[in-house]
Amino acid sequence: MNASRIEQLKEDAARPQSFSLGEFIRRRPESITFFLLVAICVAVAVANPAFLQPATLIDIGRASVVMGLFALGVFIILAAGGIDVSFTAIAAFTMYSLTVLVQSYLPGIPIAVILIMAIVGGALLGVINGLLVHHLNVPSLIVTIGTQYLFRGFLLSFIGTVWIMSLPPQMGAFGRMPLFQFESANGAVITLPFYFLVLPIAAVATWWILNRTLMGRAIFAVGGNAQIASRLGYNLKTIHIFLFGYAGALAGLAGIIHVCANRQANPFDLVGTEINVIAAVVLGGARITGGTGTVLGTILGVLLIVVINSVLVMVGIPSTWQRLVVGSFILLAAAFFVTRQRKK
Amino acid sequence: MSAMTKNAPASERFLELRNIQKWFGGVHALRGIDLALNLGEAYHLLGENGCGKSTVIKIMSGAIAPSEGEIILDGRSYTALDPIQSLGAGIETVYQDLSLIPNLTVAENVALSEQLVGAHGRLARLFDRSRLRQTAERALSTVGLPTDRAFLNTVVSDLPLAARQLVAIARAIATRAKLVIMDEPTTSLTRREVDNLIRVVERLRSENVAVLFVTHKLDECYRIGGHAIVFRDGQCVAQGPLEDYSKKQLSELMTGRPIDAERYRHGKPGDGELLRVEHLSAPGFSDLGFSLRQGEILGITGLADSGRNELAMALTGVAPATSGSIALQGRPVTVRRPADAIAMGIGYVPEDRLAEGLFLDKSIFENEIALILTRLSNALGVVDKKQGRAIAARLSEEMRLNTKDLDLPVGSLSGGNQQRVLIGRWLSIGPKLLVLHGPTVGVDVGSKDTIYRAIQALAEAGMGLIIVSDDLPELLQNADRILVMNAGGIVAQLDAAEASEEQLYKAMLSSRKEHAQ
Numbered sequence: 001m002n003a004s005r006i007e008q009l010k011e012d013a014a015r016p017q018s019f020s021l022g023e024f025i026r027r028r029p030e031s032i033t034f035f036l037l038v039a040i041c042v043a044v045a046v047a048n049p050a051f052l053q054p055a056t057l058i059d060i061g062r063a064s065v066v067m068g069l070f071a072l073g074v075f076i077i078l079a080a081g082g083i084d085v086s087f088t089a090i091a092a093f094t095m096y097s098l099t100v101l102v103q104s105y106l107p108g109i110p111i112a113v114i115l116i117m118a119i120v121g122g123a124l125l126g127v128i129n130g131l132l133v134h135h136l137n138v139p140s141l142i143v144t145i146g147t148q149y150l151f152r153g154f155l156l157s158f159i160g161t162v163w164i165m166s167l168p169p170q171m172g173a174f175g176r177m178p179l180f181q182f183e184s185a186n187g188a189v190i191t192l193p194f195y196f197l198v199l200p201i202a203a204v205a206t207w208w209i210l211n212r213t214l215m216g217r218a219i220f221a222v223g224g225n226a227q228i229a230s231r232l233g234y235n236l237k238t239i240h241i242f243l244f245g246y247a248g249a250l251a252g253l254a255g256i257i258h259v260c261a262n263r264q265a266n267p268f269d270l271v272g273t274e275i276n277v278i279a280a281v282v283l284g285g286a287r288i289t290g291g292t293g294t295v296l297g298t299i300l301g302v303l304l305i306v307v308i309n310s311v312l313v314m315v316g317i318p319s320t321w322q323r324l325v326v327g328s329f330i331l332l333a334a335a336f337f338v339t340r341q342r343k344k
Numbered sequence: 345m346s347a348m349t350k351n352a353p354a355s356e357r358f359l360e361l362r363n364i365q366k367w368f369g370g371v372h373a374l375r376g377i378d379l380a381l382n383l384g385e386a387y388h389l390l391g392e393n394g395c396g397k398s399t400v401i402k403i404m405s406g407a408i409a410p411s412e413g414e415i416i417l418d419g420r421s422y423t424a425l426d427p428i429q430s431l432g433a434g435i436e437t438v439y440q441d442l443s444l445i446p447n448l449t450v451a452e453n454v455a456l457s458e459q460l461v462g463a464h465g466r467l468a469r470l471f472d473r474s475r476l477r478q479t480a481e482r483a484l485s486t487v488g489l490p491t492d493r494a495f496l497n498t499v500v501s502d503l504p505l506a507a508r509q510l511v512a513i514a515r516a517i518a519t520r521a522k523l524v525i526m527d528e529p530t531t532s533l534t535r536r537e538v539d540n541l542i543r544v545v546e547r548l549r550s551e552n553v554a555v556l557f558v559t560h561k562l563d564e565c566y567r568i569g570g571h572a573i574v575f576r577d578g579q580c581v582a583q584g585p586l587e588d589y590s591k592k593q594l595s596e597l598m599t600g601r602p603i604d605a606e607r608y609r610h611g612k613p614g615d616g617e618l619l620r621v622e623h624l625s626a627p628g629f630s631d632l633g634f635s636l637r638q639g640e641i642l643g644i645t646g647l648a649d650s651g652r653n654e655l656a657m658a659l660t661g662v663a664p665a666t667s668g669s670i671a672l673q674g675r676p677v678t679v680r681r682p683a684d685a686i687a688m689g690i691g692y693v694p695e696d697r698l699a700e701g702l703f704l705d706k707s708i709f710e711n712e713i714a715l716i717l718t719r720l721s722n723a724l725g726v727v728d729k730k731q732g733r734a735i736a737a738r739l740s741e742e743m744r745l746n747t748k749d750l751d752l753p754v755g756s757l758s759g760g761n762q763q764r765v766l767i768g769r770w771l772s773i774g775p776k777l778l779v780l781h782g783p784t785v786g787v788d789v790g791s792k793d794t795i796y797r798a799i800q801a802l803a804e805a806g807m808g809l810i811i812v813s814d815d816l817p818e819l820l821q822n823a824d825r826i827l828v829m830n831a832g833g834i835v836a837q838l839d840a841a842e843a844s845e846e847q848l849y850k851a852m853l854s855s856r857k858e859h860a861q
Contacts, residue, residue: 215467217448217456224445231407233427233460238467291447295743 025336029285030297032333036283038303040311047315055184056314058192060306062261068199068302069254070277071284072206073247075298078281079210080243081223081290083139086129087277088270089151090248091255094121097159098256099265102168111174118256119249125151126248130241140244152271164265175260195257199299202250207295215242223291279330280305304329356383358522358554359404359435362468364413366399366578373399374410375578380466383522384552386545386570388559388586391598392788396578396598397558401525405437406430428465431457434522438529438823440786442512446501450489453500454515455479461519483518484511487544506537506648513544523554528786535814535849536647542568563817576600599790608796608821609840611804613640617674618808621659624668628654631830633669636777641799641809643823643840645816646852651832653695656781656812660692661685671775686715693763695782695812701766704755708745711754711765712736716772739768744794760784760791767798775809784818796822816845828852 025031044051070087098118102109129147133140165185167175177194184190200311210216221229230236259265284301286293308325317325359381366374374396381387391397401593402408403415409424415424417433424553425433437443444453455476461470481491487510489495500508509529516524529541545568559565565572565586572589574582574597582589582597589597619636629651636642646652657663659670661679672688679685685692692699695725703711713720713732720735721727736750743764747757763783770778783799784792799822803809813819819826820840828836829852836851 212470213467214456214459214469215465217452217471217706218460218467221445221448221456224447228441228443228445231427232445232457233431233465235465235467242467275737 022089028294029292029333030300032296032336033284033297033300033304035302036329036333039306040304040307044307044311044315051311051314053184054182055188055190056311058190060303060310061196062193063310064299064302064306065196065199066105066254066258066261066276067273067280067306068299069250069257070273071280071298071302072202073250074277074281075284075286075295076206076210076219077140077243077247078240078288078290078291079171079223080219081226082130082133082240082243083278083288084140084144084244084247085274085278086125086144086148086151087247087251088272088274089148090122091124091153091258092267092270093125093151093155093159093255094118094252095255095259095270096155096265096267097121098105098165099164099171099259100160102171103164106298107168109206111170114171115253115256118252120252122255123245123249124248126244126251127241128244129248130244133244134237134240148271148274155267161267163267167259167263167265170264171256171260175257175263187255193261195260198253198257202253203295203299209246210295215239219243220291250334276305276326279322279326283330283333355572357381358383358418359599360416361400361403362414362416364400364403364410364415366403366408366839367411372576374403377413377575377578379580379583381523381556383554384549385554386549386568387554387566387573388558388565388570389556389573389575390559390562390565390594391575392790395575397575398527399578401437401527401556401558402576404430404435404523404525406435420817428461431461431519432506433527434520436516436519436521436523438509438516438527439523440527440529442508444500444508444512444515447499449497449658450501450511451476451480451496451501452519453511454483457515458519467515469627479518480514483514485516486515486547488540489514499737504541508540509537509545513541517548517553517719520795521553523556524548525556525558527558528560529557535816535852538567560786561815562594562789564803565594566591574598584660595789597848599793600787606821607841608800609641609803609824611639611800612637613803613824614806620671622669622671624655624658624665624670626654626663626665628660629658629829632834634827634834636808636810636838639803639805639806639807640825641811641823643819643826644810644812644829645814645819645826645848646829647814650715650852652829653781655829656692656779656810659685659810660690660776660779662692662694669830686773687786689773689776691773691775692777693766693770693780693783695785702754702762705753707751707753708740708747708757709733709736709750712739712750712769712772715769735772739771740765742771743768743798758788758791760787763787763795764798769793775807777810778802779810779812781812782815783811783813784815792818813854816848819848820845830854 041051050056070091073087074084095118098114098121102114129144132143132147136143174195175193178191179196181189181191181195210219218229218234220234221234222239226236255270258270280301281293281298282288282301283304284293284299284327286297305326309322312322312325313319357380361377361379364374364377377396377400378596389400399408403410404425406427408424415422415425429649448456456471456481459476460469477496480496482490489507489510494858500511503511513524528723557565557568570586572582572584572586572594573580574594576598601728614637616638617635618638618640621635624632632655644652644655654663658665659679659843661682661684664680668680672690679688679690682692703714713736716735717727720732726778733750740750745761745764754762757765780799784795787795799809811819811823820843823840826838826840826848827834828838828848830852835854838847
């Protein structure tokens with residue numbers, strides 16, 4: 001009796017090994033994202049071969065950095081079953097206050113210190129989120145809606161509303177600093193900026209934290225079932241503070257890169273793009289209910305959104321259509337995953 | 345089970361509770377509990393819902409602190425434990441909900457706690473993947489689960505329930521536990537799975553691990569053996585070897601009143617035929633035929649994969665039959681969805697009342713009238729609350745709910761009361777046939793008694809009842825006839841007044857080949 005039971009379980013366990021596409025997609029939902037991304041790229045490349053030029057690809061890379069950093073932060077919080085909508089406000093707050101600070105008080109400070117200050121500043125604001133979520137014991141959606149207004153309100157009321165057009169020189173220089181540079185066929189100089197490196201570094205760091213540290217496993221455990229995780233001895237307070245602090249740090253970094261890349265600091269920027277970022281993370285296969293998803297999927301989701309936003313125009317689809325396309329993709333992917341789940 | 349442990353000298357004291365008191369607000373939940381647990385022994389903590397069992401477990405596992413008293417763990421005295429201290433000392437709890445993290449793999453669920461405890465709960469640590477795998481392999485093989493990589497990497501939510509139960513136990517022993525507390529571990533298991541669990545317990549005891557069961561099922565206590573600890577109203581009313589107590593004595597100690605463990609069924613079924621099923625097939629069973637008279641109680645049992653669950657769902661439209669016929673009072677009927685069944689007067693009390701049956705955050709009143717909302721509402725769709733309340737009050741009365749406050753959320757009631765609310769709801773449509781699936785799963789002895797009495801009263805009133813259950817004493821005590829299913833067919837039909845548990849059990853387990861011929 002015992003033996004037959006074990007055999008049956010062994011059979012069950014062995015089943016996923018026999019390859020089934022449906023099962024594969026269920027286990028690795030980001031494969032759908034990858035497939036969509038490839039399909040779009042192929043379609044666009046066929047319709048307009050200019051897409052495959054290095055210039056376009058580098059544009060996509062450059063446009064992914066800020067959104068990618070945001071998305072990694074959103075993903076790590078989503079993995080723990082929470083949600084954050086205040087990250088754009090954290091980014092705006094950090095980048096604008098820091099620009100003002102550097103411009104008025106610390107003009108000569110090196111860019112490395114500015115970046116570190118952005119990270120620390122963002123992390124501090126994030127920790128406020130974490131403490132509120134933990135101690136109020138209120139869903140993080142509500143808390144971060146509140147803090148989004150709070151951070152942004154504080155920024156606009158007390159720090160300033162003036163659009164800063166001329167950045168401190170070291171920040172502008174960082175935005176222009178090339179990672180590599182070459183001349184395209186038509187003679188224009190194409191640059192992949194140095195700051196692009198931040199995204200792969202942040203992605204690898206996030207992956208490492210999630211997959212190689214106890215904290216990472218704890219984050220997924222909390223995303224699976226917070227009550228049980230706490231019963232098993234995971235310290236929810238530490239986890240909440242780390243999560244939101246980490247997401248805040250990424251947001252702060254994203255904010256300052258946004259300023260350097262655009263060579264201006266507009267306090268009204270960024271806020272309003274939350275849904276776009278959350279859409280990217282969800283398209284990357286992370287379930288909104290938490291506990292699932294991968295860093296790779298998140299990055300693929302970001303690329304998908306950036307590609308849709310920047311290249312549809314190349315094939316003659318009006319930019320107003322972008323939302324239609326993103327919307328249908330999200331519904332499509334969601335419907336697909338849900339039917340997969342039901343079949344289970 | 346080696347000879348060595350059998351002859352072991354008086355075993356070592358591991359955990360002792362002295363005069364533990366616990367107040368929750370004004371409620372005195374524990375009134376001076378004294379308990380001692382020795383290594384290598386099995387204990388059964390018995391008591392009705394609300395007697396303080398779960399509070400004591402939570403104190404042992406460090407989830408809550410006692411208001412007063414002393415805990416002596418491994419020779420050291422504490423006023424309260426925290427979860428990491430308790431885990432560090434080797435106290436592991438397998439909660440009724442199993443406390444598995446659904447989105448993590450088997451290996452992580454089993455072996456991550458070891459590393460967490462090793463890091464004293466600090467999370468800024470690398471986690472050791474190879475050690476994770478080794479620990480998981482060792483623990484899984486102890487409970488008889490596979491240890492190949494595919495199984496280790498399976499996400500727990502993809503496993504069947506019985507395997508999850510074993511994974512939860514594997515986690516408990518992965519950290520070299522000295523005391524494993526199991527909170528109602530057999531509630532959701534079939535008989536065969538319970539047998540396997542009992543073997544695992546034997547193995548744990550032979551490795552000098554103490555096991556503390558918290559349970560309602562007295563039959564299983566006797567099969568496992570060991571010491572009984574009986575709680576009532578926050579006090580320990582008996583403690584000693586199980587052999588010293590009869591089942592009846594234990595029941596009476598738990599409830600504080602005499603319990604009639606004899607047959608509940610005294611009535612006789614009526615003459616008219618209520619239900620006739622012919623050549624009924626669906627995924628899970630095929631070509632079934634049986635009939636049911638007015639006022640008859642029919643028991644259906646079998647192993648989990650025998651098709652009994654599918655039959656219950658086919659009769660009630662939850663998972664409709666693919667072929668065959670169902671006739672109610674001589675008229676053929678088609679049941680394609682639950683609404684059809686309800687319209688024809690077939691009620692279904694599902695096994696998983698929490699997921700399938702009740703709106704836990706809604707009040708008793710709202711749950712009771714959920715099926716008759718259209719009847720209670722006027723042309724504008726406004727529900728007549730006054731009439732609804734009157735009906736809900738009557739149903740609660742009939743089902744002997746132990747509260748008069750119909751506005752209490754159902755989630756705050758005990759399992760037995762929740763079940764009574766659910767049965768009461770079906771009475772609101774005045775069904776001709778009621779299909780009860782595991783009516784007393786997770787329900788304590790006292791509530792069982794009330795539920796059985798209610799079932800008998802329904803049959804007396806002429807309703808036909810089908811009880812699908814693997815609680816064999818329950819069927820023997822309540823039914824007129826019992827059908828035993830195996831491999832999708834009916835393999836035996838027994839008169840419940842004459843049959844024995846052994847007979848039923850044998851029919852349930854008879855090999856499939858025998859019946860295929």
